[in-house]
Amino acid sequence: MILEALSYTFMQKALVAGIAVGIICSFMGTFLVLRRYSLFGDGIAHVAFGGISVGLFLGIFPLWTAFVVSIIGGLGLQKLRQSTKISGDAAVAVVLSSGFAVGVILVSASGGFSVDLFSFLFGSILLISNEDLIMILAISSGVIITLVVLQKQFLHLTFNEEQAKLGGLKTTLLNYAFVILASITVVTSFRLVGMLLISALVVIPNITAMMFGKGFKKTVGISLTISVFSVITGILVSYYLNVAASGTIVIIAVGILVGTLILKSTGVLRKVDIKTPSKITHNS
Amino acid sequence: MSVTSVLDVKDLTINYDNHPAVDNISFDVKQGDCLGIVGPNGAGKTTLFRAILGLQSYSGNIKLFGFEDSKYDSIIPLIGYVPQKVTFEPNFPATVYDVVSMGLISDKRVVQGVKLIQECDCCWNRIYHSIKKKDDKITQALHTVGLESLRNRRIGELSGGELQRVFIAKALVKDPLLLILDEPVASVDVESQTKFYNVIQRINKENNITIIWSSHDLDAISKYANRVACMNKKLFFHGAKEKFFSDKELLKTYTESSMQIHMHDHKHNMH
Numbered sequence: 001m002i003l004e005a006l007s008y009t010f011m012q013k014a015l016v017a018g019i020a021v022g023i024i025c026s027f028m029g030t031f032l033v034l035r036r037y038s039l040f041g042d043g044i045a046h047v048a049f050g051g052i053s054v055g056l057f058l059g060i061f062p063l064w065t066a067f068v069v070s071i072i073g074g075l076g077l078q079k080l081r082q083s084t085k086i087s088g089d090a091a092v093a094v095v096l097s098s099g100f101a102v103g104v105i106l107v108s109a110s111g112g113f114s115v116d117l118f119s120f121l122f123g124s125i126l127l128i129s130n131e132d133l134i135m136i137l138a139i140s141s142g143v144i145i146t147l148v149v150l151q152k153q154f155l156h157l158t159f160n161e162e163q164a165k166l167g168g169l170k171t172t173l174l175n176y177a178f179v180i181l182a183s184i185t186v187v188t189s190f191r192l193v194g195m196l197l198i199s200a201l202v203v204i205p206n207i208t209a210m211m212f213g214k215g216f217k218k219t220v221g222i223s224l225t226i227s228v229f230s231v232i233t234g235i236l237v238s239y240y241l242n243v244a245a246s247g248t249i250v251i252i253a254v255g256i257l258v259g260t261l262i263l264k265s266t267g268v269l270r271k272v273d274i275k276t277p278s279k280i281t282h283n284s
Numbered sequence: 285m286s287v288t289s290v291l292d293v294k295d296l297t298i299n300y301d302n303h304p305a306v307d308n309i310s311f312d313v314k315q316g317d318c319l320g321i322v323g324p325n326g327a328g329k330t331t332l333f334r335a336i337l338g339l340q341s342y343s344g345n346i347k348l349f350g351f352e353d354s355k356y357d358s359i360i361p362l363i364g365y366v367p368q369k370v371t372f373e374p375n376f377p378a379t380v381y382d383v384v385s386m387g388l389i390s391d392k393r394v395v396q397g398v399k400l401i402q403e404c405d406c407c408w409n410r411i412y413h414s415i416k417k418k419d420d421k422i423t424q425a426l427h428t429v430g431l432e433s434l435r436n437r438r439i440g441e442l443s444g445g446e447l448q449r450v451f452i453a454k455a456l457v458k459d460p461l462l463l464i465l466d467e468p469v470a471s472v473d474v475e476s477q478t479k480f481y482n483v484i485q486r487i488n489k490e491n492n493i494t495i496i497w498s499s500h501d502l503d504a505i506s507k508y509a510n511r512v513a514c515m516n517k518k519l520f521f522h523g524a525k526e527k528f529f530s531d532k533e534l535l536k537t538y539t540e541s542s543m544q545i546h547m548h549d550h551k552h553n554m555h
Binding site for chain 2: 030034152155156159160162163164165166167168209210211213214215216218219
C-alpha cells in the first residue's frame, strides 16, 4: 500500500517538501523554544497572510510579498521586544493581529480573492507544484547551511545574551540574522501545515526532544527525527484516511509527545522536569 | 617580566537615578595581582565590574591594558567573567562540554586583541595558541576546575558548586588575560568553596592570570588575595592585604557597616 502511494508524483513531491520543511522547522524551533519565542511562528505566519494578501492585491507573486512582509514583521517584533517594556508574548500578539488585520482588510476591499486562501490557512502540501518544490528545497538548503554555520553562535546567544556579547559575539547583528532566518523558515513552511498549525512543527518536536535530557546536538537530532517521522507518517496516513495532511502531521507529533510523557511518568525515560516554571538562576 | 597595569580606574562615578552607585573611585590592578574587593551588599561591586566590562555607562576613565573606548571591543573577549547570577532555562539542552565550549572565541578575535595589546607599551608577553585544538582546551579547562568526569552531564542536573566551576572553566577556556569573579562562592557549600579557592590560587600562581574577585569572606581574602580594595560606593582602601588586615579601625568600620546592611536586609525580608 505504501508503494502504491509513493508511485504518485504528487505524493513524492509532498514527501520531499515535507521532509525539508520538517528539518528546518525543528532545527530553527530548538532556538525559538529556548529563547521563549515559541509563538513567533504563529505571529509571523499571520503576518505572512497579510503579505500574501498584499501580493494578490497588487498582482505580485504572493509568496515573495509574504517573505518581504514577514521579515519586516519579524524585525518589528524584535525591535518591539528590545526597545519597549512590552513582553514577548504581548509583542507577538501585536504583530500577529496587525499582520492579519492587513490581510483581512485587503481581502474584503477586493471582494474576495480568486485564489483559495484556505490553502494558506490550513496547508496544501498535496498540491505542491514543481516550482514550489524547487523553491522549498533551495530555501531549506540555505536555512540549514546557515544554521549549521551559526549554530554555536546562536546557542551561546540563546544560553545567555550578555555572556555572548562579552565573548565577542556581535549580538545585535546575530539577533537580526536569527529573526530573518526564522521568518524565512516560517513562510517556507506554512504551505505544508498552514499558518494556523505552523507553531506545532516548530514547538512540539523540540519540547518532546528536550524530555530525553540530552546535550544540544543529540536534542537537535531527536527533534529532527520526530519532526521528519511525523511529516512522513502524517502524509501517508492522511492519504489512506482521506483527511487533511496538516492536521494529521500535527496529531502524530502530539501523539509522540504524549507517548514520551507517559514513558517519562512511568520511569522508562530518565526523569527531567520539562515544565519547571522559572529559569534556573545560578548564584555563584 | 615587567610589571604592567592591567586595569586603571580613574575618578569613576556611576549614577542610578541621580544616586551614586559608585562614587568617584580610582585604583589600578597590576599583572599577576589577585585583588579581593570587599564591601557590603549594595556597595557597587557588581556595578563596578559591569562598567569595567563595558556593560554600564559611567563618568570617569577606565583603561584595560592601556586601552579605552573604541578599542575596548577587541580587549573585552580576552577577559574571563563569571557573574554573580547566570540565568538559563532549567531544561536547556546543553552539557558541561557544550557550555565550556561557548567560552572559546575565534582565532581572529584573539589575534586582533593580542596584537593590540602587544602594540601598546605594556610589553605583554603571553603566548596564544590557536584554538584549532579546541577539544584539548576544553579538556584542560575542565581538568583545572576538576570537572572532567562531568563533561557529558546536562547543566540542569548540576549542583550550585559544580555549576560555579563550569562557568569558571568557560571563562578559562579562552586563556583569559584577566579573570573577574563576582561573589563566586555566595551560595556554595564549604567543601566546594575550598575546591574553588584552590582553583583560584592555582590559576593565579601557575597560569599567571590576573584575578579580581569580590567577596564577603574576609578569611578567604586574607588567605588568597595579595591586594585588597574595600568599597561602599566610595573606595575606603586599596593596597596590600597585610596593610588592610593590620588596620583595626578600617576592619571594624567594614564589619559594622556590613552587619548593619545585613540586619537591614534581614528586617526588610521579614516584613
